[in-house]
Amino acid sequence: MNSRPVPVAVEGLPDWGRCAVMGVVNVTPDSFSDGGHWFDPTAAVKRGVDLVADGADLVDVGGESTRPGAFRVDEAEELRRVLPVVRGLAAEGVLVSVDTMRAGVARRAVEAGAVLVNDVSGGLADPAMMPSVAACGVPFVLMHWRGFSHDMDSRAGYGDVVTEVVAELRDRVDAAVAAGIPAKRLVIDPGLGFAKEARHDLALVAGLPALRALGRPVLVAGSRKRFLGHALTDARGNRSPARDRDAATAALSAIAAHQGAWAVRVHEASATADAVRVAHALAQGREAAARRTDR
Numbered sequence: 001m002n003s004r005p006v007p008v009a010v011e012g013l014p015d016w017g018r019c020a021v022m023g024v025v026n027v028t029p030d031s032f033s034d035g036g037h038w039f040d041p042t043a044a045v046k047r048g049v050d051l052v053a054d055g056a057d058l059v060d061v062g063g064e065s066t067r068p069g070a071f072r073v074d075e076a077e078e079l080r081r082v083l084p085v086v087r088g089l090a091a092e093g094v095l096v097s098v099d100t101m102r103a104g105v106a107r108r109a110v111e112a113g114a115v116l117v118n119d120v121s122g123g124l125a126d127p128a129m130m131p132s133v134a135a136c137g138v139p140f141v142l143m144h145w146r147g148f149s150h151d152m153d154s155r156a157g158y159g160d161v162v163t164e165v166v167a168e169l170r171d172r173v174d175a176a177v178a179a180g181i182p183a184k185r186l187v188i189d190p191g192l193g194f195a196k197e198a199r200h201d202l203a204l205v206a207g208l209p210a211l212r213a214l215g216r217p218v219l220v221a222g223s224r225k226r227f228l229g230h231a232l233t234d235a236r237g238n239r240s241p242a243r244d245r246d247a248a249t250a251a252l253s254a255i256a257a258h259q260g261a262w263a264v265r266v267h268e269a270s271a272t273a274d275a276v277r278v279a280h281a282l283a284q285g286r287e288a289a290a291r292r293t294d295r
């Protein structure tokens with residue numbers, strides 16, 4: 001199932017030698033799973049530090065909700081939310097990623113200590129994003145995206161979702177390289193839940209090897225998302241709410257790591273930190289067995 005158990009490293013970041021754990025801190029009043037919890041900068045920094053204590057390798061800080069139906073915040077407000085938290089976490093020695101679609105926010109966050117830019121629009125929302133990331137010299141996450149959150153659910157039309165997402169991500173990788181970002185600094189992400197129905201998300205998780213065939217590390221960010229709620233529908237047809245999806249998230253982390261994901265992005269780190277280590281031990285065991293058979 002998995003041709004290369006150890007995920008490829010990303011230039012500019014440590015090589016953890018296993019699937020990395022990216023913890024999430026949303027400094028927003030309205031994100032679907034943790035909105036309002038860490039809106040205060042001091043609480044947000046403490047949350048990031050706690051995520052690292054729980055096993056996160058890096059922490060993704062976002063100031064704009066991208067939940068389905070969400071409308072945008074302006075740049076000044078996004079900066080007001082994000083910068084103190086990036087600065088505070090960097091001062092604590094945490095590796096910080098900034099989750100933004102704006103070049104100006106990305107640049108200011110890197111100046112404040114962020115080491116990775118995570119753009120859910122894959123550079124499509126702001127034409128200045130790719131040149132700006134190239135100039136900053138940091139790695140860049142390109143997520144599959146078909147439009148802003150307020151109407152993205154209407155864009156979930158696919159023939160073969162895996163083939164189409166791979167093709168659209170390939171275009172984004174080419175655009176990033178043309179803008180001056182070295183391929184070794186690029187991470188791709190299928191964008192689970194973004195212009196996708198539950199069945200599309202499941203197909204993309206199952207199709208991880210096809211995404212990996214693009215030759216870039218893959219970030220899987222399914223934490224607490226709708227498709228997990230669908231998978232956990234009870235006998236009466238009730239879907240589990242977002243706050244009850246952490247065990248399912250850890251199960252997804254194990255599957256993603258087993259399939260060679262470079263990193264998984266999660267709201268709770270401890271169970272996922274165990275999951276990626278189990279997947280790593282399994283991969284090592286399999287390699288050792290293969291070496292013995294070769295002898």
Ligand code: PMM
Pocket residue numbers: 024026031032033034062066067099118119120141143189191192219221222223265
């Ligand atoms: N999903 C959310 C936010 N940022 N970033 C990446 N790279 N991939 C994602 O799927 C993604 C993301 C959705 O909201 P959340 O922060 O509450 O998970």
